[in-house]
Amino acid sequence: MVNIVLFGPPGSGKGTQADKLLAKYQLVHISTGDLLREEVENETPLGLEAKDFMDKGLLVPDEVVIGMIKTKIEKNPEANGFIFDGFPRTKEQAESLDNLLDLKSTGITKVLQLEVGEEELVSRLKSRGESSGRSDDKDENIIRQRIEEYENKTAPVAAYYADQDKLVKIPGEGTIDEVFSRLCQEMDTIFA
Numbered sequence: 001m002v003n004i005v006l007f008g009p010p011g012s013g014k015g016t017q018a019d020k021l022l023a024k025y026q027l028v029h030i031s032t033g034d035l036l037r038e039e040v041e042n043e044t045p046l047g048l049e050a051k052d053f054m055d056k057g058l059l060v061p062d063e064v065v066i067g068m069i070k071t072k073i074e075k076n077p078e079a080n081g082f083i084f085d086g087f088p089r090t091k092e093q094a095e096s097l098d099n100l101l102d103l104k105s106t107g108i109t110k111v112l113q114l115e116v117g118e119e120e121l122v123s124r125l126k127s128r129g130e131s132s133g134r135s136d137d138k139d140e141n142i143i144r145q146r147i148e149e150y151e152n153k154t155a156p157v158a159a160y161y162a163d164q165d166k167l168v169k170i171p172g173e174g175t176i177d178e179v180f181s182r183l184c185q186e187m188d189t190i191f192a
């Protein structure tokens with residue numbers, strides 16, 4: 001199996017690039033943000049618990065997202081591999097993911113970290129907020145809170161993967177296609 005983590009701050013292009021990568025490499029896309037928004041929309045108990053955190057731009061508690069990931073991995077026993085988007089976001093999540101993949105005798109192949117400057121992130125998310133309907137895109141303060149949460153709690157997870165020689169930094173500015181071709185160069189080294 002080939003298991004990729006797309007890592008990076010809010011607005012860095014994880015979702016956009018994951019969609020393009022899964023079409024090219026036949027991997028299953030798992031976005032914890034998308035899974036959580038589905039739970040919120042369906043007003044499940046999990047969704048109701050998560051909504052408050054999401055609306056404030058804060059991370060949802062680890063046990064909630066880890067449970068969701070476990071279910072999603074189990075639902076795809078035939079997958080060639082996964083692209084994890086927006087997960088893991090804490091060291092505890094990273095360790096749980098390793099344990100879950102270990103049960104399938106596999107592990108994380110590579111972590112691709114999209115690097116984008118803060119003002120570009122804010123500008124992308126504010127402009128998406130005009131049409132997306134995402135409650136956490138509407139207010140610049142919430143957008144900045146999400147970025148701060150990333151810097152404080154998620155960015156340190158990069159070191160966990162760098163220690164295992166799995167981290168690759170990719171410039172995330174430029175057009176969507178330019179970023180995609182940088183990612184493909186890395187992906188192609190795996191499939192070569």
Ligand code: AP5
Nearest residue numbers: 010011012013014015016032033054060086124128175176
């Ligand atoms: P999540 O849904 O993961 O959101 P996020 O990380 O804040 O990031 P986004 O989805 O907004 O950005 P993205 O990097 O996917 O960029 P995109 O491709 O969309 O999480 C939402 C919330 O859920 C969290 O705040 C938290 O509360 C909770 N949550 C989720 N996972 C969790 C976890 N593991 N643990 C705890 N809590 C969790 O692009 C953004 C915009 O930019 C788009 O409009 C796009 O068209 C545009 N764009 C993309 N690339 C380019 C480019 N190259 N040039 C110009 N524009 C571009």
Ligand code: MG
Nearest residue numbers: 014015033086
């Ligand atoms: Mg996303």
